[in-house]
Amino acid sequence: MTLFDLSNISGNRYVTVIVDCIGIDDLLTYRIPEDVELQVGDILSVPLGNRQVGAIALQISDTSAIDDPETEIKEISAVVSSGIFPKTYWELLTRTAEYYRTPVMQTVKTALPPKLLDQSHYRIKIKQLDSPAANLIVAKSAQMVWDFLQEHKGNSKGLIRRYIQQKLGRYTGAGLRELQKLDLVETVLELPNRPQPKYEDIVVLIKVPDSEITARQTEVLTILQHQGGECSKSQLCKLAKTSASVIQNLENKGYIVISKRESLRLGGKSHTVIRDRPKALTPDQDLALQQILKAIANNNPSHFLLHGVTGSGKTEVYLQAIATVLETGKSALVLVPEIGLTPQLTDRFRARFGDAKVNVYHSQLSDGERFDTWRLMLTGESQVVIGTRSSVFAPLSNLGLIVMDEEHDNSFKQDQPQPCYHARTVAQWRSQLEQVPLVMGSATPSAELVFAQKQQELIYLELPNRIGNRAMPPIEIVDMRDEFKAGNYSILSRKLQGAIAEMLEAKQQGILFIHRRGYSTFVSCRSCGYVAECPHCDVSLSYHDPISPTAHQPKSAHLRCHYCNYTQIQPKSCPQCNSPYFKYFGSGTQKVEQELSKLFPNIRLIRFDSDTTRNKDQHRLLIDQFRAGTADLLVGTQMLTKGLDIPQVTLVGVVSADGLLNFSDYRAGERAAQTLLQVAGRAGRGEEDGKVIMQTYTPEHPAIQAVQSYRLEEFMQTELEMREALRYPPKGQMVLIHLSSENAQTVENSANELAEYLRQLENDWEILGATPATIAKVANRYRWQILLKFMPDVLPNVPSLEELRMLVNSKAVRVVIDVDPLTIL
Ligand SMILES: Nc1ncnc2c1ncn2[C@@H]1O[C@H](COP(=O)(O)OP(=O)(O)OP(=O)(O)O)[C@@H](O)[C@H]1O
């Protein structure tokens, strides 16, 4: 405010806040008391009705947003905590809200863990016990609070703010304010204890048993030998049913050595592992690392694409870059597609940096765990945070590097709740705001990054070969039409059957991939063609065998809706014509399982799909079992494509590539090529060579051709040219507006009216729709959509979610806005 600005003579300042109160999503405005200093992002306590609630300061200004002079603007009660967020944090959140056309409040809720604003997590501490400033206390209230704090000075953690408030009531706010001004007290967010490293005794065999020792001692050493010559002392005691003294005796005699080693919590359990050492890099890895290190050293917000075939050592490059970041006392953020599916990755980080340095953050954590991890990030200590998409908002204050692994993965995009943000887009902003490099890695880069590379907006780093120059497994394409002609009606081609037989013979392991679209098995009546449909959705029900291993499902054969989970028992006869004969369509995991058991009666299978992996530890368990060799073949869906690194796998089979290709979506080709190449990359990662067999009815499809030669570059170039011509993303931009309602007519009318209104706005955009969604009804809600297509500079003209809600103006219609949708089906 300048001296001559008369608009605000009173010197009032206002703050716009979000409050922590269920049901209140609006931004509220409060007056800032004259003697209070505020920063955006401060945590406040404000009056709301007759309560005090937590709030976050979002915007500070000289003018209030409230025009009505009659409205009384209340004062904030207190600043609970100041400066706990990184400076640019709120800018990142507001930019996200703006771009994704969603209210700030909703965006903030996505980013912050629950209960953050709860005052009981904040403590007041005396800064210096006998500070002379204590003599300067004037007000009675300040003196009361000061005396109260003195009384409790024995408590070194300080007092919970709410507790002081309970004891001293209305004096607290004003009193604390004065003490804070005199710099006598400080507010701290209570931090949970960081887990301390645990150590364990490890026994290592150094001399094989000989005639010098007793039979019992020989037995203990033999057991140790069977454990690979190394295991923890406690485990050896258990396995050999012996005591610590017997083991000590063996050390004294020189057969073993006992040493302490850090025990790491891998996959939730405690494991004692050798701390992993950095590997000597290959020249390609080193070249990539050097460029990243240069950007780190110069705080250069460069964006890197680390393009490396599967198994080329990308993770090793991340690890070494992060080691440097940690050495300089800064933190690193590592974004991964789905933690549950990649426990191996987390393990590798823990093994390299130790438990205490690595925090894992994802949505499967409980509220309490999330809150604790969050607070650990706020300490400002140097650390690595590995997490799924929402960790792009991790409040690390001294960030040195952002890594995004498998950047092409669709799970980086949020579909609900809104904002429907893409973590890659947000990560790019964050890199710029915080002046840190961003490394995006992939074996199959997304069209967005290929486009950015063409525009020279990123630095391209390549790892063209697998570690140890291991060959990429050759990919054989089997034309399923030929199988049919040759009289083979099995879902498995002769070639794939042969390869499985060979694999079993050689006692190797394999993976069979089934696309999720082909996952469903439909049941239809042989005489009248009746197909059971979900009563709540516009889809057919899928058949599930009675042998399901999860407890959630009925014991008998049943039908289930994959959209709303509606389940019913498979009827004994057709409800339409009473015929008892049904036909089973599709090639779901269960059907493939049955076929395999028929062809190879002794084959040991593990089924890996959303039926068998309901609970969060199940993924890991099944993968661990498979790794340990308890099965020959892992049969599963999409989930198998992600980062699975099992050296014994020599065969990868794709039952049908067609489900991926036959999509009307403009991204289908890109997605199919990426998925198939990722699946192929699971084979031949160990000593033995691998091979891949892909079954399809359209071997001539360009995506299949590209995958077979392991070269997506040309394919992606053609894709991009095609999309550019149509002004499709990444050159153009899209926004999808979804409307849904339990009332079919209401939603249809609203959708049509909205589309009509948008057309009249005459922006430089194309409007497609309103049309019913591909699946027109889900969980009893009728769904319509409107697609906007434009060049990126038009985005700010797209109505925001709030505006759309006003335009639709019907409580019965739910509106969702999806900027940069990944599917427009
Ligand atoms: N320079 C190196 N020397 C020896 N081994 C290495 C080196 N770099 C990586 N490795 C090992 O090679 C294997 C593959 O490396 P890594 O997992 O880093 O590859 P990746 O590109 O991340 O693989 P994917 O994309 O398939 O997950 C790992 O077992 C890793 O420990």
Ligand SMILES: [Zn+2]
């Ligand atoms: Zn029938």
Ligand SMILES: [Zn+2]
């Ligand atoms: Zn349903």
